[in-house]
Amino acid sequence: MTTEDPSLLASRLSVFPRLGLASLPTPLEPMRRLTAHLGGPRLWVKREDGTGLGFGGNKLRKLDYVLHEAIAAKADVLVSGGVVQSNSQRQVAAAAAKLGMECHLAVYHGRLAPPTPEYATSGNALLNRLFGAHFHDVPWTGNRNAAIEELGGRLREEGRRPYFVPYGVSNPLGAIAYASTIVEIAEQSRALGVRPAAIVHCTGSAGTQAGLVVGASLAMPETRIVGIDIDAEPERVRSDVVACARGAADLIGARFDESDVEVVAGHAGPAYGVPHAATIEAIKLAGALEALALDPVYSGKGLAGLIALIRARRWQPDMDVIFVHTGGAPALFAYQGVLGI
Numbered sequence: 482m483t484t485e486d487p488s489l490l491a492s493r494l495s496v497f498p499r500l501g502l503a504s505l506p507t508p509l510e511p512m513r514r515l516t517a518h519l520g521g522p523r524l525w526v527k528r529e530d531g532t533g534l535g536f537g538g539n540k541l542r543k544l545d546y547v548l549h550e551a552i553a554a555k556a557d558v559l560v561s562g563g564v565v566q567s568n569s570q571r572q573v574a575a576a577a578a579k580l581g582m583e584c585h586l587a588v589y590h591g592r593l594a595p596p597t598p599e600y601a602t603s604g605n606a607l608l609n610r611l612f613g614a615h616f617h618d619v620p621w622t623g624n625r626n627a628a629i630e631e632l633g634g635r636l637r638e639e640g641r642r643p644y645f646v647p648y649g650v651s652n653p654l655g656a657i658a659y660a661s662t663i664v665e666i667a668e669q670s671r672a673l674g675v676r677p678a679a680i681v682h683c684t685g686s687a688g689t690q691a692g693l694v695v696g697a698s699l700a701m702p703e704t705r706i707v708g709i710d711i712d713a714e715p716e717r718v719r720s721d722v723v724a725c726a727r728g729a730a731d732l733i734g735a736r737f738d739e740s741d742v743e744v745v746a747g748h749a750g751p752a753y754g755v756p757h758a759a760t761i762e763a764i765k766l767a768g769a770l771e772a773l774a775l776d777p778v779y780s781g782k783g784l785a786g787l788i789a790l791i792r793a794r795r796w797q798p799d800m801d802v803i804f805v806h807t808g809g810a811p812a813l814f815a816y817q818g819v820l821g822i
């Protein structure tokens with residue numbers, strides 16, 4: 482059996498410059514009480530919610546690389562699209578504040594009906610204001626890209642140099658950035674004497690899963706990457722992950738096998754951004770047993786999917802499975818009224 486060796490992946494990643502916005506490495510911690518509650522496998526959590534800047538989350542790792550490109554291009558304004566409670570936009574706004582850049586957010590309205598009165602103003606929306614972002618309302622239905630282009634055009638007319646952050650910071654460079662998580666997990670697992678059977682996480686705009694898949698192909702070939710669809714569009718998500726991973730594999734010189742992309746359907750609830758009973762159960766378990774703050778849009782659904790796979794006996798009790806906590810806790814406050822606590 483091969484042992485995990487992250488050195489090849491680490492050296493391939495080292496040629497990509499990064500800004501150092503995220504606090505890395507993030508910890509890999511045991512979830513002993515959740516493991517006991519579910520009766521195994523042994524569960525671990527990779528704390529990507531703990532990347533630091535502006536409440537942290539999985540987008541900071543991608544922004545570290547992608548915004549290096551923005552700065553190299555002498556951009557002075559960041560432009561980003563996302564829904565009202567987007568964690569991605571909040572991390573872009575935080576990075577812009579830290580870097581001394583202006584941040585313009587195209588805020589998509591109408592992807593979901595606001596589930597609570599606090600949805601519009603609390604959580605990420607509050608933090609975006611705190612970090613000094615500028616807001617532009619854009620309808621979800623219609624040509625969102627054209628609206629962002631127009632916003633960029635207006636900024637250019639004012640003599641600014643805008644940089645467009647891709648949706649969810651998910652492009653091949655963002656995926657390369659996320660492959661750095663695999664270097665950390667491989668090193669941490671080796672130090673702990675753990676050989677993870679799987680790494681499970683929630684998947685949305687594709688960059689996270691693409692990075693994990695490409696990284697694992699080089700450094701953890703025996704570990705399965707399992708993405709839990711939270712968009713209620715598993716086919717679309719899977720094809721986005723395949724495209725993004727292919728681009729990332731080309732950039733980093735890895736082989737890419739489509740069969741390595743697994744997107745699990747059935748745990749997204751009725752729609753994106755709408756938590757259902759299993760999501761709320763997962764959030765409460767993680768809080769009560771592990772003092773983890775999961776969110777109702779992403780990580781809560783991700784853990785709901787992992788719990789369902791465990792209950793379906795996907796893994797043996799003596800195996801090790803890592804859950805990636807991708808962040809999103811600020812959205813809890815925007816959904817307070819639907820949590821029933």
Ligand SMILES: *Cc1c(COP(=O)(O)O)cnc(C)c1O
Pocket residue numbers: 538539540568569649651683684685686687688689690776779780807808809810
């Ligand atoms: C964006 C996000 C994800 C999904 O990551 P993608 O790279 O968009 O697939 C998961 N969890 C949280 C909390 C997020 O904000």
